Amino acid sequence: MQETEKIWVNGELVDWADAKIHVGVHGLHYGSGVFEGIRCYETEKGPAVFRLLDHLQRLQDSAKVLYMDLPYSTADLRAATHELVAANGLPTCYVRPIAFYGYGELGVATTGNPVDVVIISFPWGAYLGEDGQQAGISTMVSSWERVGPNVIPHVAKATGIYLNSMLATTEARRAGYDEAIMLTGDGFVADGPGENIFVVKNGQIRTPPLSMSILPGITRDTIIHLARALGYSVDETLLIRTDLYLADEVFMVGTATEVAPVRSVDGREIGVGPITLELQKAYLDVVNGRDQRWSDWLDVVETARAPAEV
Numbered sequence: 001m002q003e004t005e006k007i008w009v010n011g012e013l014v015d016w017a018d019a020k021i022h023v024g025v026h027g028l029h030y031g032s033g034v035f036e037g038i039r040c041y042e043t044e045k046g047p048a049v050f051r052l053l054d055h056l057q058r059l060q061d062s063a064k065v066l067y068m069d070l071p072y073s074t075a076d077l078r079a080a081t082h083e084l085v086a087a088n089g090l091p092t093c094y095v096r097p098i099a100f101y102g103y104g105e106l107g108v109a110t111t112g113n114p115v116d117v118v119i120i121s122f123p124w125g126a127y128l129g130e131d132g133q134q135a136g137i138s139t140m141v142s143s144w145e146r147v148g149p150n151v152i153p154h155v156a157k158a159t160g161i162y163l164n165s166m167l168a169t170t171e172a173r174r175a176g177y178d179e180a181i182m183l184t185g186d187g188f189v190a191d192g193p194g195e196n197i198f199v200v201k202n203g204q205i206r207t208p209p210l211s212m213s214i215l216p217g218i219t220r221d222t223i224i225h226l227a228r229a230l231g232y233s234v235d236e237t238l239l240i241r242t243d244l245y246l247a248d249e250v251f252m253v254g255t256a257t258e259v260a261p262v263r264s265v266d267g268r269e270i271g272v273g274p275i276t277l278e279l280q281k282a283y284l285d286v287v288n289g290r291d292q293r294w295s296d297w298l299d300v301v302e303t304a305r306a307p308a309e310v
Contacts, residue, residue: 003016032100040091077097098119098120133258139262146183169192189240196214208239229293245266251276
């Protein structure tokens with residue numbers, strides 16, 4: 001992680017080196033936190049945060065699932081994000097808001113523990129590598145299953161859920177692959193450790209439904225909108241492992257990942273296809289402000305004054 005100047009901690013900007021928490025915080029011991037991954041892009045109008053309000057609403061929703069009352073409103077967190085991006089002077093950056101149960105009782109229950117909220121911004125390139133964006137990534141179907149929705153609620157972007165993801169992606173990297181693909185306990189395709197997944201067959205785009213224990217990805221939603229606007233049919237439907245092997249194209253999407261072609265699954269070559277590249281270009285045009293049809297998704301950072309109320 002590349003260090004920047006400031007981090008927003010519980011309502012204040014502090015120096016990077018001074019953003020510290022106690023080792024006894026509940027969230028550290030039990031994974032009792034929620035977070036978002038957001039990107040800010042340099043546009044002609046200035047730094048613009050992509051779908052910021054959608055991300056912050058999901059943060060609020062995630063907190064609600066974890067019985068967590070965030071001490072800041074969506075408007076507060078939007079203003080904080082603008083303040084932080086401006087303070088760090090990074091027109092292109094990754095933004096990570098995180099809220100977690102803080103220092104108090106160390107039992108599993110969170111009763112009486114405060115909620116701490118932190119926002120970090122820092123430079124971060126393509127999550128799966130710049131080469132992967134063009135040449136595609138190699139993947140394997142993980143031996144680690146995606147946990148079920150009545151075990152851990154995937155509608156919440158909760159920190160503890162990512163232990164499941166960490167096991168899968170670490171297994172893949174150790175086996176020489178770029179990323180993992182996770183199945184449900186019933187053998188249906190779920191997603192990647194930090195990405196949603198799409199399959200193209202005979203010009204038709206398919207993706208697992210939200211009922212498959214997957215996060216309702218904001219990039220996933222964006223790609224569905226863009227694909228349909230380009231005239232493609234997008235079906236949210238059950239997929240099995242062989243749908244990946246026999247696909248014309250496979251690609252993974254996420255805020256950090258953006259749009260990454262999958263060139264192989266379990267050694268079966270797929271290659272980088274034209275629909276994937278078309279959607280990748282469309283996505284990058286939108287987030288960089290080159291396609292004005294979707295300008296409402298760009299929240300331009302207001303550096304001269306506090307952001308307007310939501």
